[in-house]
Amino acid sequence: MKSYTRLAIASALLVSLAGCGKIEALFKDDNQGAPVAVPAKADGSVQMLLPDFTQLVEREGPAVVNIQAVRSESSSQATPSSDLPIPVPEDDPFYEFFRRYMPNPNQQQEPPPSESVSFGSGFILSADGYILTNAHVVAGGNQIKVMLTDKRELRAKLVGLDKRTDVAVLKVDAANLPIVRIGAPDGLKVGEWVAAIGAPFGFDNTVTAGIVSAKGRSLPDESYVPFIQTDVAINPGNSGGPLFNLRGEVVGINSQIYSRSGGFMGISFAIPIDIAMKVAEQLKSSGKVSRGQLGVHIQEVTQELAQSFGLDRPRGALVVRVEPNGPASRAGIQIGDIILRLNGQIVDSSRDLPRMVGDQPPGTRIKLGVWRKGNEQNVEATLAELAGEQAAQPAEPAPSTPQSYQFGKLGLTLAELSADDKQTLGLRGGLVVQKAQGVAAQAGLMNGDVIIGLNQTEITNIKSFERALASANGNVALLVRRQDSTLFVPLRLN
Numbered sequence: 386m387k388s389y390t391r392l393a394i395a396s397a398l399l400v401s402l403a404g405c406g407k408i409e410a411l412f413k414d415d416n417q418g419a420p421v422a423v424p425a426k427a428d429g430s431v432q433m434l435l436p437d438f439t440q441l442v443e444r445e446g447p448a449v450v451n452i453q454a455v456r457s458e459s460s461s462q463a464t465p466s467s468d469l470p471i472p473v474p475e476d477d478p479f480y481e482f483f484r485r486y487m488p489n490p491n492q493q494q495e496p497p498p499s500e501s502v503s504f505g506s507g508f509i510l511s512a513d514g515y516i517l518t519n520a521h522v523v524a525g526g527n528q529i530k531v532m533l534t535d536k537r538e539l540r541a542k543l544v545g546l547d548k549r550t551d552v553a554v555l556k557v558d559a560a561n562l563p564i565v566r567i568g569a570p571d572g573l574k575v576g577e578w579v580a581a582i583g584a585p586f587g588f589d590n591t592v593t594a595g596i597v598s599a600k601g602r603s604l605p606d607e608s609y610v611p612f613i614q615t616d617v618a619i620n621p622g623n624s625g626g627p628l629f630n631l632r633g634e635v636v637g638i639n640s641q642i643y644s645r646s647g648g649f650m651g652i653s654f655a656i657p658i659d660i661a662m663k664v665a666e667q668l669k670s671s672g673k674v675s676r677g678q679l680g681v682h683i684q685e686v687t688q689e690l691a692q693s694f695g696l697d698r699p700r701g702a703l704v705v706r707v708e709p710n711g712p713a714s715r716a717g718i719q720i721g722d723i724i725l726r727l728n729g730q731i732v733d734s735s736r737d738l739p740r741m742v743g744d745q746p747p748g749t750r751i752k753l754g755v756w757r758k759g760n761e762q763n764v765e766a767t768l769a770e771l772a773g774e775q776a777a778q779p780a781e782p783a784p785s786t787p788q789s790y791q792f793g794k795l796g797l798t799l800a801e802l803s804a805d806d807k808q809t810l811g812l813r814g815g816l817v818v819q820k821a822q823g824v825a826a827q828a829g830l831m832n833g834d835v836i837i838g839l840n841q842t843e844i845t846n847i848k849s850f851e852r853a854l855a856s857a858n859g860n861v862a863l864l865v866r867r868q869d870s871t872l873f874v875p876l877r878l879n
Contacts, residue, residue, distance in 0.1 A: 386427075398538055398779060406510075407795075409551060421778065427852075432843070436631055436703050438592060441580060441629060441631070441633045442580075442582065442592050444633055445627075445629060445633050446534060446568075446582055446590055446592075447533075447534045447535070447563040447566045447581070448509045448563040448564050449509075449534070449561040449582045449583065449590065449626060449698065450506065450507050450516060450524065450531050450532060450533055450534075450586075451505075451506060451507075451529070451531070451532040451584045452505045452516075452518055452522055452531055452532075452541070452555075452625060453504055453529070453531050453532070453588050454502065454503040454505070454522060454523045454524075454525075454528070454530075455501075455502050455526060455528040455529075456500065456501050456502075456525050456527060456529060456759075457500055457527050481787045491841050498627045502620070503523070504522075504622045505518055505522030505618060505622060505626075506521060506522075506583035506584050506622065506624065506625045506626030506627075506639075507522075507531070507625045507626065508565045508626065508627040508635065509562050509563060509564050509618065510564060510565070510665070511562075511564060511813060512561055512564055513562070513565075513726055514557040514559045514562060514667065515554060515556055515559060515665075516531060516554070516555040516556070517552070517554060517555075517559065517625075517638065517661060517665055518553050518768070519551050519552070519553060519624045519640055520546040520547060520548050520551045520552055520553040521548075521551055521557065522624050522625045523546065523553050524548070524553070525814070526543070529541040529543060529555060531541075531557050532589070533562075533792040534590060534700060534717050535797050537559075538556065539557040539559060539565030540557070540558075540752075541556065541557045542555065542557075543555060544556050544668055544672065545667075545669075545672040545673060545674075547664050547673075547674045548657060549609045549674070549676075550609050550610055550661065551610070551638075551640050551641075551656060551738045552638070552656065552661045552664040552665060552668075554665050554668045554669055565627060565634075565635045565873070566633060566634045567635055567658055567662060567774075568630050568632065568634025568635055568658065569636070569659065570600075570636045570658055570659055571659070573587065573597050573600060573630065574597065575596075575597050575598065576596055577596060577597045577630065578594065578595075578630075578631050579594070579595055579596065579615055579617060579628055579629060579630055579631075579636065579637075580592060580595075580628070580629045580631075581593050581615075581617045581619060581623060581626055581627070581628050581629070581639050582627060582629070583619075583622060583623035583626030583639065584622045584623075584626070584703065585619070585620035585623045586620060586621060586622050587622055588622070588861075589682060591623075593617050593618040595616040595617035595618070595620070596615065596616060597613060597614070597615055597873045598614040598616050599613075600613055600614070603655060603736035604654065604728075605643070605851075606744065608736065608740065608743075608767055609676075609739060609740050610656050610657070610660060610740070611660075611736075611740065612640070612641070612654040612655065612656065612657075613628065613636070613637045613653075613655040613656075613657055614654055614656065615628065615653050616651050616652065616653070617639070617789075619639050619649055619653035620642075620649050623639050624639060624640060624641075624687055625638060625640075626638070627639070628632060628655040629756025629829060630852050635658050636655075636658050637655030637656055637657055637661075638655055638658065638661050639653065640654055640655060641654040643849070652857040663744075668865055675747055675770055676742075676744075676746075676747070676769065676770070676771040677742050677743060677744075677745040677746060677748075677749055677751075677768030677769070677770075678711070678712065678747070678769045678770060678771040678772070678773045679706065679711070679712050679718075679738075679742050679751075679766060679768060680707065680708035680711020680712050680713045680714060680769065681704050681706065681707055681713045681718060682704070682706035682707075682708075682870075682871055683702040683704055683724070683738060684698045684701070684702075684703050684735055684737075684872050684873060685699075685702075685703070685734065685735045686703050686723060686735070687699055687875060689860075689862070689875030689877065690703060690873055691860050692860050692872055693761045693840055693857075693860040693861060693862035693875055694701055694721070694723060694756065694840065694841065694863060696723060699724065700723075700731075700732070700733055700734070701723040701724055701725040701733075701734075701735070701756060702723065702724045702732055702734070702735040702737070703721075703722075703873055704719070704720055704723070704724065704733065705720060705864060705871040705872055705873060706871040707719070707720060711769060712766045712767055712768055713766060715763060715766070715767075716764050716767075718753075718755070718764060718766070719757065719841070720838055720841075720843075720864060721841030721842075721864070721873075722755045722756065722757050722841075723756040723757075724738060724749060724753055724754070724755055724756075725754045725756055726752075726753065726754030727741045727752075727753055736829070744769065745768055746768075747769055747771075748767065748768065749766060749768050750765060750766070751766055751767075752764070752765050753765070757841070760782075788800060788843070789819055790802070790816075790847050792854075795823075795824055795825050795854075796821060796822045796824045796826060797818060797820070797825045797830070798818070798820035799816040799817065799818060799819065799836065799847070800816065800817050800819055801814070801815075801816060801817075801846050801847060802816070802817060802835065810835065810866065812835070813843075814837075814844070814846055815835045815836055815837040815844060815845065815866065816846075816847065816850055817834070817835050817836075818831065818832055818833065818834040818835070818836065819832065820825035820832060821834075824876050824877060825876065828874050828875065828876050828877070829874055830863070830870035831867070833867075834865045834866070834867050835865065835867075836863050836865055836866075837864050837865070837866050837871075838864030838873075839853040839861060839862070839863055840853065840857060840860070840861065840862050844864075860875075861875070861876040862874065862875045862876070863875075863876065
């Protein structure tokens, strides 16, 4: 009965399509499991048959592996305490005896190291045993073990990892392994079906599916990866596993989820495979990744900032600090410049620039299109090598504040920096915010902020601030130093 029902439905669908001369549209599947579009209805609505992932899983599943990374964690030794738990009061005659001769219980032997295990997924790139996964899965692992779908367990060597992109390469001693096929993430379309294979919570070879929700997502502290956002179910253990398109090609590495509970909530992120493969090639050849560095600190251009700098719309990367003696400094890049292009490629957002610069090797000469004081200019720079990840710098001390000056229209009470403050902060001058209210408070200015620029004019004292304010024509963007960061803050004066 079930077979007859399916045959009847299929026959009816074929007859319907034949009537409109569109039968061949149903057979444009290339036997890769891709869904087939049915011709649009008269009202423009589109129908689509659901995709079949069975062939994809059978063909690509054997190249997906489970990964276990064992970490040794030594418990910190208890530090001696001056407050000894002596069982007598201090005024007791025997107190001194106990203090001198009773062993200090806080001086304990260091306990033996404990072990923790990190679980994740990965996939085989080459038949001789190179495997791609996430850096956070294997970072700090003393022993890394890879489990294949045929139940083999192999010891893996860490070839290298890159924390900036969260990519790691492993190598196992094996031959004739099944491998994945690499796809092109640029060809992905929002709304397209994708599938993940991994080991969530240790359940190996688990298949989940969904659609591409967005492309080019930027996440906090992730400047080098334009993530693919999907609604594919990803949970702990999926990290490092492949994201497939319906042709069975890997288009991403499942890396992160957005969650308030620790579990999947419908938003997951994958590293585009083209970026991961560039990193993997460098890790295989040298064990590390070399990236170009321009030597600027940047921020996003908002509508208010675009108006302040005379730009037609929000675009580009706004320079808020130039590293001394860096490539940008030597090239003449200035604070307040807006970088619009790099080698002819449009810098649409500030998050685009680090990735575009990082894609270039050190020593590369690049051409920048820069918006400066109402005009676009070309500037050439030679990239330096991006240094390793730096430890967080301590916050700078709050500067002392001499005589106050009030600017009621801005809602600011300001004071010039003292000579000691200039030396401490490494600045030629500036104005410290003693009080922010009204317009300034609404814009986010805070007590202790140091104003070092107005639009594209350097501010060193009250006179320079008044001159720059008078020529601002109502559009004001203040360059502010706040502890170890620098940013432009636009003020709405109208």
